[in-house]
Structures are given as C-alpha cells and as structure tokens.
Amino acid sequence: MQNSQEVYPLGWELFxxxxxxxxxxxxxxxxxxxxxxxxxxxxxxxxxxxxGQGIAIVGTALFLIAGSVAFLNQSQALTQNAHKISDLSAxxxxxxxxxxxxxxxxxxxxxxxxxYDRAVNExxxxxxxxxxxxxxxxxEGPYVRQEESxx
Numbered sequence: 741m742q743n744s745q746e747v748y749p750l751g752w753e754l755f756x757x758x759x760x761x762x763x764x765x766x767x768x769x770x771x772x773x774x775x776x777x778x779x780x781x782x783x784x785x786x787x788x789x790x791x792g793q794g795i796a797i798v799g800t801a802l803f804l805i806a807g808s809v810a811f812l813n814q815s816q817a818l819t820q821n822a823h824k825i826s827d828l829s830a831x832x833x834x835x836x837x838x839x840x841x842x843x844x845x846x847x848x849x850x851x852x853x854x855x856y857d858r859a860v861n862e863x864x865x866x867x868x869x870x871x872x873x874x875x876x877x878x879x880e881g882p883y884v885r886q887e888e889s890x891x
Contacts, residue, residue, distance in 0.1 A: 789797070861863040
C-alpha cells in the first residue's frame with residue numbers, strides 16, 4: 741500500500757475534511773430518509789379510519805337512508821291525501837248542486853193556492869179575529885218552550 745502522503749498530498753487534514761463532509765452528507769440523507777418515513781406513516785395513518793369512525797359513518801349513512809325513505813313515504817301519503825281531498829271536494833260540490841236543484845224543484849212543485857183552498861174549504865180554517873189573538877211577553881229567553889204554560 742502506498743503511503744498516505746501520495747494518496748492525499750495535502751495530508752490528513754484533507755482526509756479528515758473529506759470524511760467529515762461525507763459523514764454530514766450521510767447524516768443528512770439518513771435524516772431525510774427518516775423524515776420521508778415519518779411523513780409516509782402519517783399519510784397512511786391519516787387515510788385509515790378507526791372502528792369507531794367507521795361505525796359512525798355507517799350509522800350516519802343508515803340514518804340518512806332511513807330519513808329519506810320516511811320522507812318519501814310521507815310525501816307519497818300527502819300526495820294521496822291531496823288527491824282524496826280533491827275527489828271528495830268535487831263529490832261535495834256535485835252533491836250541493838244536486839241538493840240545490842232538488843230544493844228548487846220542490847219549491848216549484850208547491851202550489852200555495854191549492855194549500856189555501858184545502859185549508860179553507862176542507863178544514864174550515866179562517867184567519868183569527870182581533871179578539872181571538874192573545875199577546876204576552878216573556879222576559880227570560882228569546883223563545884217559548886213547548887212544556888211551559890202560557891201566561
């Protein structure tokens with residue numbers, strides 16, 4: 741082997757300086773490697789979810805699905821009720837119209853002259869005379885009860 745002066749003409753100081761620089765570079769590389777490993781571990785751990793978080797996510801999803809289904813059922817029931825109300829309103833309007841028509845027909849069929857004629861001729865009804873009309877005042881209520889006696 742050759743002597744160190746030939747390999748390193750400037751002496752051991754240059755050798756030590758070179759080794760120091762190599763050691764520093766090696767430490768920097770090791771440090772960067774450790775930092776990369778730590779960052780990668782944190783990235784992986786950040787992507788993972790715990791069992792509790794998974795249960796919470798699944799529970800929330802189930803709650804939202806159940807809420808959506810309940811909302812759709814209520815919406816459908818509301819729509820059906822609206823249709824029923826519409827049908828019943830149309831049926832009510834038809835019944836009111838039929839009732840009014842029947843009432844007009846009944847009113848038109850009444851012959852007041854015939855009623856008067858039968859009352860006077862068959863039953864002998866006449867208008868009361870002035871001495872047959874008796875008036876009275878009742879202070880308690882606006883109408884007379886059938887069971888009460890007249891004054």
